[in-house]
Amino acid sequence: EAQVTQNPRYLITVTGKKLTVTCSQNMNHEYMSWYRQDPGLGLRQIYYSMNVEVTDKGDVPEGYKVSRKEKRNFPLILESPSPNQTSLYFCASSLSLGLALSEQFFGPGTRLTVL
């Protein structure tokens, strides 16, 4: 089944404790992206990657890191989480069609709480 998987689905942690949220897709998509969803703010893009070893900042990259060493994986790293990073996080992937993209397929989301 074609899908985007994220782990963990739920995470409660404390300020300053490094964490990684994994994202993996099995559709051979070139483009992958991370978003955070907060009430009243919609989805905001954190980082995106057009292909392996290529990453770009989205609208809200501060406090996050990503890497794209393999096409299928795009982990999101919070080196020193803070309470303002409490949010619902979505990973997504899409196929590159030349310069354009197909629709994005989203993972199920990761609910992160930072105390």
Add this chain to the structure above:
Amino acid sequence: AQKVTQAQTEISVVEKEDVTLDCVYETRDTTYYLFWYKQPPSGELVFLIRRNSFDEQNEISGRYSWNFQKSTSSFNFTITASQVVDSAVYFCALSEVNTGNQFYFGTGTSLTVIP
């Protein structure tokens, strides 16, 4: 400035009524894509439509229709004969091709269909 504006935060309609969700976007790119996604109460993000900037034809898919007007930078979504299952948050999004396919989502419109 917000690149994608969904001015309607919440809408309630009675079942079988028609409802239009507004989306206004802002871009200087000549090549861009517009999307609509649905997020039902279960939380997943479901793709509805993708439209490129060169195709202003309206599209109809069952009870759903989309009206794209470049002159007013709008990409509105109409649900005809609404049903309870249409209750969800709907997001409009913009992707600019020539600036690297960064995605911009609106803040969403929460639609409640009352039986």
